Amino acid sequence: MTHSSSSSFATGRRLRAAFALTGASLALIALAGCxxxxxxxxxxxxxxxxxxxxxxxxxxxxxxxxxxxPEPVAEGTAVDKTxxxxxxxxxxxxxxxxxxxxxGYSASSDAAVTATTYNGISCGWLNQSSGEVIEVALAMPxxxxxxxLKDAALAGGEIVPTYGSAPxxxxxxxxxxxxxxxxxxxxxxxxxxxxxxxPGDAERIVSTVLGNL
Numbered sequence: 001m002t003h004s005s006s007s008s009f010a011t012g013r014r015l016r017a018a019f020a021l022t023g024a025s026l027a028l029i030a031l032a033g034c035x036x037x038x039x040x041x042x043x044x045x046x047x048x049x050x051x052x053x054x055x056x057x058x059x060x061x062x063x064x065x066x067x068x069x070p071e072p073v074a075e076g077t078a079v080d081k082t083x084x085x086x087x088x089x090x091x092x093x094x095x096x097x098x099x100x101x102x103x104g105y106s107a108s109s110d111a112a113v114t115a116t117t118y119n120g121i122s123c124g125w126l127n128q129s130s131g132e133v134i135e136v137a138l139a140m141p142x143x144x145x146x147x148x149l150k151d152a153a154l155a156g157g158e159i160v161p162t163y164g165s166a167p168x169x170x171x172x173x174x175x176x177x178x179x180x181x182x183x184x185x186x187x188x189x190x191x192x193x194x195x196x197x198x199p200g201d202a203e204r205i206v207s208t209v210l211g212n213l
Contacts (some may be wrong), residue, residue, distance in 0.1 A: 071144075072142075072143070072144040073144060074118070074141070074142065074144045074145035074148055075118065075141075075142045075144070075145060076115075076117075076118025076119045076120055076139050076140055076141050076142065076145055077119060077140040077142070078119040078140070079119065079120050079121050079138050079139060079140055080140075081121065081138060081212075081213070082121070083101075083121060083123035083136075085212055086121070086123055086136055086138055086209055086212055087123065087125070087136060087205075087208065087209060087212070088212070091208050091212070092125055094208075095204060095205055095208065096127065098127055098128045098129045099125045099126065099127050099128070099134070100125065100126055100128060101124075101125060101126070102124040102125055102126035102133055105123070105124030105126075105133065105135075106124075107122040107135070107137070108133075108135070109135050109137070109177065109179065109190075109192040110177065110179075111135070111137050111177075111179055111181065111190035111192055112135045112137040112190070112192065114137070114139070114149075114190075115137035115138060115139040115188070115190065116137070118139050118141060118145060119139070119140070120137060120138055120139030120140070120188075121137070121138050121139075122135060122136070122137045122138075123135070123136045123137075123138075124136075127195070130195065132193060132194055132195050133193070134191065134192070134193040134195075134205070135190075135191070135192045135193070136189070136190070136191050136205070136209060137188075137189070137190040137191075137192075138187060138188070138189055138190075138209075139187070139188045140186055140187060140188070141188050146183060146188065149181070149183070149188060150170065150172075150183060153172035153174065153181045154172060156174045156176065156177075157172050157173050157174030157175065157176075157179075157181075158172065158173055158174075158199070159171065159172060160172060160173045160180070160199040162199065162200070162203060163180065163182050163199075163202075163203065163206050163207075163210075164182065164184060164210065168184060168185075169182060169183070169184045169210070170182065170183040170184070171199075171206075173198075173199035173202065175197060175198070177192060178192055178193050178194050178195065178196040178197065178201075179191065179192040179196075180192075180196065180199065180202035180206050182206055182210065184210060184213070185213060187213055189206065189209050189210065189213075191205055191206055191209070
C-alpha cells in the first residue's frame with residue numbers, strides 16, 4: 001500500500017515537472033515572438049516631415065517677355081496733282097504729236113494699280129499710231145511703302161542715274177515691263193509702256209513729269 005502511494009506521488013511530480021517544462025517552453029516561444037519596444041521599426045507617421053516644412057525646391061522666377069515692336073504700316077498720302085498737271089496737253093504734244101488722252105483708260109500695269117491702291121493717281125495716253133498706251137502713275141508713299149517699292153524696283157530692274165541727281169532723285173528701270181520709276185521729293189513716279197525697252201526710252205517723259213511736280 002505504501003509502495004503504491006509513493007509510486008503515485010512520484011508519478012504526479014513527474015507529470016507536473018513535464019507540464020512545467022512544457023509551460024516554460026511555451027513562455028519562451030511566446031517571448032521569442034515579441035521584439036523589444038526599443039527595436040521596433042519606425043512607422044510612416046514617425047518619419048514624416050513637419051507639415052510646415054518645404055517639400056520642393058523653390059521655382060525660378062520667370063523673366064518678363066519683351067513686347068514685340070509693331071511693323072510700320074505701308075501707307076500713301078492723297079496725291080495733290082491731277083493728270084493734266086502731271087502731263088499737260090502741250091507736254092504730251094511736245095513728246096509725241098500722235099499721243100492723246102486715252103478715253104477708255106483704266107489702271108492696268110502693276111505700278112499703276114499699286115499707285116491707285118495707296119491714294120495715288122494713274123493716267124493714260126494713247127499712241128494713235130501704234131495703239132499702245134503710256135501709263136503714268138503718281139503716289140506719295142510713306143517711308144515703309146517707299147522702301148518696299150524701292151526694294152522691288154531694284155530686285156526686278158536696275159538703277160538709272162540719268163533720271164536725276166542722287167540722292168535727291170533715285171531712278172530705276174525694269175525692261176521686262178517697260179517701267180521707269182523715280183523717287184523724289186516724297187513722290188513716286190512710274191511710267192510704263194511696252195514701247196520702252198531701255199532706260200533711255202523713258203528719259204524725256206520722266207524729265208517732263210518731274211518738272212511738273
